[in-house]
Amino acid sequence: MPAKAVTLTVPELTFWERIYLVEVAKGLFRTMSHLLRNLLPTLKTDAYALFGKLPPAGERSIPTIYYPEEKRNYSNRFRGRHILKKRADDTLRCVACYMCQTACPADCIDIVAGEHPVLAYEKYPVKFEIDLLRCVMCGFCVDACPKDAIWMTRDYELSFFDRKSAVYGIPELTEKPGDTAEGGPGYGYRPYYGASPMRKAGEFQPSGLALMPFLDLRNKAINRMPAPAAPPAAPPAAKPAA
């Protein structure tokens, strides 16, 4: 039995509370006070609305957000639409390693890898599709990427007229200037760079894990990869995204 259980008792009603009328008045007073406190600024809102404007946020006491003219401010961790990041030379950072596809619990990423003409980049995604109708916006793909290639934005206004258009391919996913421009959604969920203080203090030990021979690991990973479709006919320009 826990040491600290407090037994509550039902509050006893006083005579005035029992005859109720006084209480009705008191309750009404309480709710009315809220109403009045809200009403005045609301009238002001209406006045602004006459001129098709929104009142400045400071002049309101009600928490209602006038969507869609006005949008909720989300934090810069918000998990919205994905973007594929680009290198300085405008190619996609993604090397088609299938990690995000493997980590995705909703099984909604579809990648086909191709040989990149730039030797150092090795591979690139010929096809990179996210089915946003299946996606649960968990951000696991962001966590899984070893190349810092996929981030999320704060864009949550995703609506589609048909299922096909909900499948975003490379053109839709590639980061665009508008994503971070003034009035754009801005970056959301990013990889957590974290800190490993033990490691910094030189204490990090691989804790007895029998490291798998790297080759074996690679074979395993490669086995899971679907064979790339026909190699791209003409080597694409340095910019794989259309």
Next chain:
Amino acid sequence: MSTDAPVSTVSFAPVLERKFAGRARPEASGRGDVPTISVDPASLHDVALFLRDDPSTRFDLLLDVASIDRSKLPAEQLPRDGKRFQASYILYSTRRNEHLRVKAAVPEARPSLPSLVDVWPAANWFEREAWDLMGIDFENHPNQKRLLTHNGFVGHALRKDYEAGQRWLCTEEDILQTDLASKTETAEDAFETMTLNFGPSHPATHGTLRAVFRLDGETIVAAEGECGYLHRCFEKMSESHTYSQVIPYTDRLNYCSPMINGNGYARAVEQMLGVEIPPRARAVRVILSEFSRIMDHLVCIAANLVDIGALTNFWFLFQAREEIYGLLEACCGARLTSSYARIGGLSNDVPENFVEWSRRLLVEVKKQVDEVDRLVSRNGIAMKRLRGTGLVTKENAIAWGFTGPCLRASGVPYDLRKDKPYDGYETYDFDIPVMNDGDNYSRYYVRMEEMRQSARIIEQGLSRLPSGPVNSDDYRVVLPPKEMVYNEMEGLIYHFKLVFEGIQVPAGEIYSSTEGANGELGYSIVSDGSGRPYRIKVRPPCFPLFAAFEKMVVGGMVSDAVATLGLLNIIAGELDR
């Protein structure tokens, strides 16, 4: 990961041996797991009676019936007795503060066990579920029929040879043929009574639940609850996902307080792995769990007050909830689908202004709660609606498997945060509010007080929030920091292994419980040593609550049934999984 050998921790082993020599044996249980005994099916009923009544056992609360199909275990773990199915009864003793798992294995040819409904009435729906999803037959069960699936369903979905993704047509007859509805046509009193269907999409059910009432005038003379409308195969799906990939699924269990589910799940797996999470992660989990608890209670009370006609409070309370969502979103990136917990820590550190923000928020939340308290707690109408309705005595609450605020409103001070402290709850100073009436008013009032206690916990947590990392340093469990992944081969290998193979949880079994907003949220996890859970069974706190609903409302009026349903706080997401 330590290698301490499993030991048996059954305290009453000598008595058990004396009474049931050979027919019930203590078993070794793994690290962090509850004590376990295994029982021959033939003696299960006798052992159950002994466990419930003997002074050395006194397991009065049946928490869960988890079932497992062991046929696909790796060869070295296959059961030696060759019995394919096994049921695990999770018990708790409110007097001795002890958990126990009782295992009984049955062969494939005749998978039948004696029903324990007469020992613990709470077993009723749990056994129905085990029959529905695993096909274990319970002899003498009063009402053994489908529960989470519908009557047109063929097979038992959680058997390992059942292929996920099959579809079964559910015709209108499959839905409408509840016994209750058909009985009215033939019963002698059909002339006097009428059947009223309530739900599954009725505004007062706050979710997709269904109840069918038989009414005599306005009085309910019989009732039957039905669930399963929101069944999403959580347990089946988790078997084909890695341990980390299950986390997003847990958000959708109790969607009014998603963080608690994720934290509880992560903790269960951490216990199996023997991984300690850093103090900062523990404190953050506690703080956000308590915020979630407040949120859950806010929704429960707000929605219930709407049902009984007090709309204003809804706005007051939902504003508070809205603001809490803002804080949660700043931590994890989503308001509801939080997925914040990771096995071994958290997905991200809390934002910089977390402490200040939470403090400010707490002031606002308390203000709104006090406002509602002033409006409702001493309100004559609310009292008349809530007092004396939906009565559950202490004995019934235990027998029906209640936990959480509903059990405490019936006078049993069982709270895992005090009784089996986890995540450092033992270091916080807070009270467990209890009421003895067991009516709707108690359930309302206990929740009001719990919110204040949660606020106390949060304040303490904020004032001593430790600094440091939020993730364990064990890179077999936690993804290594990105700087390592991008720059070092070693980091990349760990990363690769984790993503492609998942966390390798050692073979074993655990029952790990968390105090959810609605009661004891239990995860029974069985691992076969691979990267995917072999079986996960969730003990949803509101499952026994809804099972008892049909008994609680009999004799009352329909409008009281609505108040009762609201204050039991049935969340369809966790009820149906």
